[in-house]
Amino acid sequence: MQILVCSGTGCNASSSRTIVERLREALRAAGLERDVEAIATGCFGFCEKGPVVKIIPDNTFYVQVAPEDAAEIVAEHIVGSRRVERLLYRDPKDGRRVSDSKHMDFYKKQLRVALRNCGFIDPENIDEYIARDGYAALARCLTERTPDDVIGEIERSGLRGRGGGGFPTGLKWKLTSRSRAGRKYVVCNADEGDPGAFMDRSIMEGDPHSIIEAMEICGYGIGADVGLVYIRAEYPLAVRRLRTAIAQAEACGLLGERVFGTEFSFRIEIRYGAGAFVCGEETALIRSMEGRRGEPTMKPPFPAEAGYLECPTNVNNVETLASVPVIITRGAEWFASIGTERSKGTKVFALAGKINNVGLIEVPMGTTLREVIYEIGGGIKNGKRFKAVQTGGPSGGCLTEKHLDTPIDFDNLVAAGSMMGSGGMIVMDEDDCMVAVAKFYLDFIVEESCGKCTPCRVGNKRLSEILEKITAGKASMDDLEQLRILSGVIKDTALCGLGQTSPNPVISTLEHFYDEYVAHVADKCCPAKRCKPLLTYYINPEICVGCTVCSRNCPADAVVGERKKPHVINPALCVRCGTCIEKCRFKAIGVK
Known part of the structure; x- marks a missing residue:
């Protein structure tokens, strides 16, 4: 029997490590330490009700557990075979207690591929990863398949980059493999700079070996023997668990020289970022790793031709890599059977904002926004009216009630005026001012702009100033027209993808909430009562x-x-x- 305790960053902040220690103390006192394990795992995803504890094999799911509950869980559930009713999740629709996570609306429509091991294994124990088919995909690639076979499998799967761009992963690998050079690099983009986003962090904290295995598979496919993980220094738990996983893999002969006794060798190094949003763009990331200012460069050449130290470099983000081992193990056809015609597989989202079930979710591509918000998310907090959902982080757009039945995939979100982005999804209710929301994201963009190109450096500053005038009640209708024109110019002329998408919050709110802008300008009032100068x-x-x-x-x-x-x-x-x-x-x- 196992007692699994969520020990991601969020639950750690709520004393989950103390809960594990208290559980182990109670098990020792009951003489059960050999029969029952208390294991610190990665994120369960249900952040709204953390810390979360799950009992295996009966799958009992306890929420909002405190350290002082540990002794009762052992005495009642483990020793007495009686569930602790007060710690079970209460369904808000009918008030009944739900003992099994499989019967909770939050989990019913989820399909965990990238998150398959998070919450199920001890991320600091390589044996548990191996027990769940860990490194089997790497072994299969090195002993049964050629590099071209591996790349072909990823191509057939339809996997697209989960970092925001949505570029076909197999094609990126193929382009890098075709580049001729004495050295090539595999880069894992773990920068994750979007406000409210914690998808990549949770994967690294809960399943670091999947990233190591995927980087090795990529290295074998493209002909690289060095991997670099670019991770922000603000992720100390993810860094520690990743370092532990690298050391364990090396000790077991699964990373390093002559992996599985083959001619393939691969090593992984960690590079730290300072939390610059622009370094999520791959060329800016590469420059930062080289010790230079993190700024995007003109393309071509693309990193596949000349990347890190001018060598061919393949860059994938954490979530993209996390799907690679399971694609090799279960087959491209299996992965391609999930999702929509042009967007295969699943997508991880950080669901936040005015939503009842805040947390980390993974759903098949094609799941609608309505299903995510009202079924998985449990609807809007305090019975308020839904107003908008921001997808794609600062570079995404705000979608309204008329978009709730939009299937979530790369193309549909762009057609609706937003984007997939890395997976941030922030829900807003009737009390949110959409002009203030646009200003919040523009202020973030202005702060994070690298300053290399004029449209982003100067244009977004001017956008922010106009929004400041609007929220202060000092703008005219001409300012609204300037806002629209300038947004279009920045979108068309900025150097990199981050600059080109930076006006999206302004463009989408102007389109869907123009009456709120007019109220601020013409009536000098904020309908949501959020802009202080107008109150x-x-x-x-x-x-x-x-x-x-x-x-x-x-x-x-x-x-x-x-x-x-x-x-x-x-x-x-x-x-x-x-x-x-x-x-x-x-x-x-x-x-x-």
Whole structure:
């Protein structure tokens, strides 16, 4: 029997490591340490209800577990064979307790391919990876197939890059293999700079050996003997587990010289990034690894011809690589049978925002946004109305209710005015201001721009300034037209893909929420009541009892009035901090 405890970064922050220790202490006290294992695993995905604990083999699923619950789980479930009912997930639709994750809406429509081992194995134990067919795909490639056979398998699978571009993976491998050079490189892009995105981090934390195996398979296919993992230094747990996995693979003869006794040798090194968003673009990433400023370069030449140190280089992101071993093991036809005609397989998303079930999900391509948001995601928090969903991170667009039945794949999202991106998916409700949302993403882009090309360096700064005027109530209708024109110019003229897609949040919100822009400009009001300069705080004299709590807590002395008499707010002094609303027990203060 095993007790699996989610130990990804999120659950670690909620004391999951302490839970593992407490479980082991309780098992020792009960004399069961030889019969039952408490294992720290990777991410289960159900972040909204973490820390999560699963009992194998009965698959009991406990949520929001605390360290003090460990002794009870051992005493009741392990010793007494009785489930701890209060720790079971409660279905919000009918209030019933659900003991098995297979019967939870969050998991029902998921298909875990890239995430197949996350939450099931100890990522720091190579034996557990091997027990789940780990390194079997590499062995098959080295002993049974030629490099061309391996590349052909990936081509037939239809796997496309999961980092945002969607370029056919097999074709990228083929182009690199055809380049003639004394040395070639395999690069794993683990930079992951999108706000709210944690797909690649979770895979590296929960299944690092799959990345090592995939890089070796790629190296064999294209003729490379060195792999480089470019990972942001802000991922300490992923870095530690990746280093542990590399050392274990080398110790077992699965990485290094003459792997599986063949002529193939391969080594992997780690390169650290400083968290620059632009270094998600492959040429900027390569320059950063070379110790130079992380800036995109003109193409051609492409990295497949002249990449790292001017050598042919193949760059794939973490999620793309995570699918490679299972494609080799189960066959290209199996993978190609999942998804849509032009987008095969599954996609991992970081589902966040105003959604009941925040977490990491993996669904077949072609699953609709409605299924993701209302079935897997459990709908909008607090019964609010759905307003928009941002897909593709800062470079994606905001889709509305009319797009909810759009099948999620590379082509459909682009046609709808957004993009797949690396997999961030942020849900917004009726309380979100879409002008402020566009400004948030533009401010991020401005901060992260490498500054190499004028359209991105200057153009996005001007976009941000116009949005600042709009949210401050200082813009005119001419500014809206300038916003539209400038967005189109940047999209058409920026150097790299990140710059070319940077205006997408502005373009999509202008198209779908133009009335909100007009309200900010013409009526000088924010319909969602989010833009502070456009808000006016007031006190309802029919409700106010003159308790003076608001005036005593106002940091700007904007609330005036006598005790036991209705107070008023001086709009000239009010800084719109919301302290008065927070402190008022009578709900006498409103915003208009």
